[in-house]
Amino acid sequence: MNLKELAQKLGLSPTTVSRALNGYPEVNEATRERVQAAAKRHHYRPNTRAIRLATGRAMAVGHVIPLATRHEIVNPIFADFIAGAGEVYARAGYDIVLSVVSDEDEERTYRDLQARGTVDGVILHSMRLDDPRIPLLNETGLPFVAHGRSTGAPGPYSWVDVNNRRAFRRATDFLLDLGHRRIALVNGLEYMDFAIRRRSGYVEAIEARGITVDPALMFSDEMSETRGFRAAQAMLALPDAPTAFVVSSIISAFGVRRAVEERGLRVGRDVSIIIHDDDLSYMKNGDDVPIFTATRSSVREAGRRAAAMVLDLIADPTLPPRESLLEAELIIGQSTGPAPDRKVP
Amino acid sequence: MNLKELAQKLGLSPTTVSRALNGYPEVNEATRERVQAAAKRHHYRPNTRAIRLATGRAMAVGHVIPLATRHEIVNPIFADFIAGAGEVYARAGYDIVLSVVSDEDEERTYRDLQARGTVDGVILHSMRLDDPRIPLLNETGLPFVAHGRSTGAPGPYSWVDVNNRRAFRRATDFLLDLGHRRIALVNGLEYMDFAIRRRSGYVEAIEARGITVDPALMFSDEMSETRGFRAAQAMLALPDAPTAFVVSSIISAFGVRRAVEERGLRVGRDVSIIIHDDDLSYMKNGDDVPIFTATRSSVREAGRRAAAMVLDLIADPTLPPRESLLEAELIIGQSTGPAPDRKVP
């Protein structure tokens, strides 16, 4: 059942039927009701492909999932981010178009997405330092919002991000206040922008206390259980082992915990662990009692904000770039406690 | 730059240009090259919206992510499944259209997707028992492939699945062979089809040895660290505590391990753990040495197969339903060992 057939059945022109269904004022209320009733009765659903061609809008937002060819990892926060964004898109009648792209042909993908009119805007994931996608998209004029920022990227752009620096500053301060002096950082890969910011928050806190940061206590790699385990294992074997860990991901933290326990130490008593928690639905930091003390910020909420932002930009592309900085909350769990050697007064 | 403009520039008709670019034979080779050169020079990209309307195909496959309203969990395997499927779609020029849908309005979503022509086919995720989506999609005629099966669903349908029953039968047998007699099952929610099959493999193995299954050793819930921890904690406190665990997910297994270690027991020596490993990129079961002994089956590979299947069905919808059963491989790690009480000879 298409528009023309429905119009015929009603003895009306396609024009009127279209207008009746789309809420235009120039149609008699009685007629509108008649049309709506008939549409429902015949299960009329306007063809999206036709609407898109006629209106020149794709009614879709692109999400490009960069698949780092180096380590073939899909960002685990992606699913929850999309869940958040999806809520917003659904309300606005927008679809999500996903492209999984190995990072080499990202540029072509974005160019195609725009030139072929597949999407009206895009969300950038996994922001890196000096991310080349920002100038690229600014040049093409396709509306976009970055999830995360990119240190060094030229010019303004819209983004949604957690205040990673402040979160890690707080986390580290929290440990320092507990008397810890040897604090390790188990971070993500440092070509990722968030990792840099986290490190700077960590360094800032340490140096503010007049302590010299020890490169031996800073680790940066994929955030997997095994890498977390190995890093912590090595650090705990040092003559001057850390008494606390600041960890970028709950997954690596599981590995850190394993290393701690393997040495016969107890988390929260002998060694403290504080993590950053993206509040992923399938990777909850405990249900009621948190497993780890954490700086928490919902990635799903970030998805909602980014989606709302990109829809605004699509509606009015002349809008100036917008920014949204989420503050993480500090959740106290049982993985942290006073430094073992010198107790807090 | 659109077709008409490009044709004009070349002094040709749109017809010829279209044919030249799409490889039709009725165009002079010299002309074709001229056209292709011009298309490249002017960065001509055919408008997808127009192609879709003209051809009547959406060139897209729908993936509906059911968001269980009860516990708001996004399936963590989703990202890797999509990464696999994406490879196949990209080669075929298909897009992925994602819908995040709370399970109540799933039906409307599928109906819409088809009637509005947004997609040419769909992949079903998170298969449940008696899944209503199967009769629904069979009725509408929209090509689809299920990731997982649905016990009790009427009629044939195409699917890709791991042999969950056999994997868990093998895992349990492996533990039995090591002398374990009190073996616990930490399973996923049992309205999910995979969980039922896993349990039946587990039960089958136990009963085949003439052992009575103990309901106190069977647990079924969300597969989170905390739930795994609690379940294992409770079981280990039993007078006749299990010496081994079969766990449905690496995430819950981290919790099980924590419970074991918390009791001062050692994994692989005092208590054995064997898991099912979906080989998720961000949740690797160790890099070289596996953390857990596991039945492993790549969810990314499942994605590739499902995608190839749905594209075949789209190309020829009269094709009979196809089935693809993946066998899990048994990976021996260090989390399993002989039963502590009675050693294997």
Place this chain on the structure above:
DNA sequence: AATCGCAATCAAACCGCTTTGGATCATCGG
């Protein structure tokens, strides 16, 4: 009575491509 304004409806153009059904012209066999 002629004119005007307004509400309601419609015909047709258009979005940018594909595809059907010719048209044109050179070549070939008889």
Place this chain on the structure above:
DNA sequence: CCGATGATCCAAAGCGGTTTGATTGCGATT
């Protein structure tokens, strides 16, 4: 020399909506 055959190319009709620019009645205004 002529119709048949191919090789090329083109005009125009879709695809299924939206949107522009009329058209039609009819009561109100002058």
